[in-house]
Amino acid sequence: MKPGIFIIGDNHLSSLELEIDLEKKGYKVIARTSRSKSVLKGIQMYQPGIIIMDVELDDVVESWETGLELRQNKLEIPILFLIDKSYEGSFEVSNSALLSKPVSAASIVECIDKLHRYRY
Numbered sequence: 001m002k003p004g005i006f007i008i009g010d011n012h013l014s015s016l017e018l019e020i021d022l023e024k025k026g027y028k029v030i031a032r033t034s035r036s037k038s039v040l041k042g043i044q045m046y047q048p049g050i051i052i053m054d055v056e057l058d059d060v061v062e063s064w065e066t067g068l069e070l071r072q073n074k075l076e077i078p079i080l081f082l083i084d085k086s087y088e089g090s091f092e093v094s095n096s097a098l099l100s101k102p103v104s105a106a107s108i109v110e111c112i113d114k115l116h117r118y119r120y
Helices: 012-024 036-046 057-072 105-119
Strands: 004-009 028-033 050-055 079-084 096-101
Touching: 004 012, 004 036, 012 028, 012 050, 012 105, 028 036, 036 057, 050 057, 050 105, 057 079, 079 105, 096 105
Parallel strands: 004 028, 004 050, 050 079, 079 096
Antiparallel strands: none
């Protein structure tokens, strides 16, 4: 069974396009939000199998902190970070992956499948 997906991203159009691409591939996007701060509440409400964070360059630290906060709250839901290819830093969050944008829907699906298999 494919996991339900929670998309977090500041760009509404990008998040909607990602949702459409994923649904064409047979995935169900169960929630979208533009605020990292509402993630914990959303996770408790929707119980996703995968979280996708579409990270803008000015939100890298906040997104990383959100990932760490999830782990501190014992939430081991896999996280896929989508980040601009010009980002030169690095960060690590357990049970997560990072893809550089622009990225194809096929690459996202492949990564989701790997994260999902790892979890189960």
